[in-house]
Structures are given as structure tokens and as C-alpha cells.
Amino acid sequence: xxxxxxxxxxxxxxxxxxxxxxxxxxxxxxxxxxxxxxxxxxxxxxxxxxxxxxxxxxxxxxxxxxxxxxxxxxxxxxxxxxxxxxxxxxxxxxxxxxxxxxxxxxxxxxxxxxxxxxxxxxxxxxxxxxxxxxxxxxxxxxxx
Numbered sequence: 001x002x003x004x005x006x007x008x009x010x011x012x013x014x015x016x017x018x019x020x021x022x023x024x025x026x027x028x029x030x031x032x033x034x035x036x037x038x039x040x041x042x043x044x045x046x047x048x049x050x051x052x053x054x055x056x057x058x059x060x061x062x063x064x065x066x067x068x069x070x071x072x073x074x075x076x077x078x079x080x081x082x083x084x085x086x087x088x089x090x091x092x093x094x095x096x097x098x099x100x101x102x103x104x105x106x107x108x109x110x111x112x113x114x115x116x117x118x119x120x121x122x123x124x125x126x127x128x129x130x131x132x133x134x135x136x137x138x139x140x141x142x143x144x
Contacts, residue, residue, distance in 0.1 A: 002044055002051070015039040031083050031095050034076025041072065048075055052099030074109065074118055078102045081126050089133045 003011035003022070012019040016039060024030035032040070041048050048070060050056055079102045086093040093101070105125055113121040 002040060002046055014043045028095060031093070031098055033083055034078070034080035037079060038072055038076045048072060049103065052079065052102055054096065054099070071110070071115075071118075074122075075102070075106055077119070077122060078106045078109070081122060082129070085126055085129060085133070089130065091133055 006014070008019040008022045008026075012022045015036065017036065021030065025032055037048055037051050040046055040051060047056070079098065082102055082105065083093070083098060086098075105122070108125070109118045109121050
């Protein structure tokens with residue numbers, strides 16, 4: 001748990017939100033957007049990947065190269081874009097599933113696009129996801 005021994009009110013104050021919102025996050029009634037994940041990272045020095053997936057990244061003895069570092073702004077935009085899209089479409093998505101999906105989209109963006117192309121690539125991926133969410137499921141197939 002990120003907040004440790006802090007009260008909900010103290011924790012909320014550190015990240016600039018209302019304590020009721022913290023309670024909703026803890027009860028999985030609300031999904032924190034990319035801006036909140038970034039605030040958590042900066043306020044508590046926690047890894048964004050861990051926040052999204054619950055999986056601790058491997059620790060390296062040597063610092064990673066700049067090209068291997070997480071682009072926090074892009075990551076926040078990926079998480080926020082997916083969360084907003086699913087909310088807009090009225091489709092439920094658990095925080096763990098949001099983390100997994102965001103991690104896959106982020107990886108695809110980094111692998112397939114130059115840094116200058118990534119925001120446009122994200123828009124394209126979100127548009128494709130919107131189309132897929134609008135399509136009725138094919139008969140005999142189950143969604144993943």
C-alpha cells in the first residue's frame with residue numbers, strides 16, 4: 001500500500017486530492033488517471049510500473065540508459081487515455097487490467113514509433129480501441 005501509515009487525509013493532501021477520492025481508489029470504485037499516478041510517483045518515489053501492475057520491476061546494479069527509462073508523461077497519457085475511453089464507452093476495467101493494457105500499449109508505442117510520433121500513435125491506438133469496443137462480440141468468440 002502506497003500510503004503506509006498515513007491517514008487518508010494526510011495522503012490525499014500529499015497528492016492534492018480529496019480524502020474521499022483516496023477511499024474510492026482503495027475500494028476500486030475509481031481508477032486514478034495518469035496525472036494522479038505521476039503525483040504518486042513524485043510524492044512517494046514509487047515506480048509507475050508497480051503502481052499499474054503490482055509487479056516490482058527488476059533492480060539493476062547500473063543505471064539504465066536514457067532510452068530505456070520510462071517516459072512518465074507518455075505513460076500518464078496512455079493510462080489516462082485508456083481510462084477515459086473505457087469510461088466514455090461505459091465498459092468496466094479493473095485497475096489491474098488497466099495497468100496491463102496500458103503497459104502493452106506503452107510498449108507498442110515505444111517499439112513502433114519515434115519519440116516525436118508517439119502521441120499521434122497513441123491517438124491512433126485509442127481510435128482503434130474505440131472501434132473494437134463498439135463492435136459487437138463475434139459469435140462463438142469470447143473476449144479476452
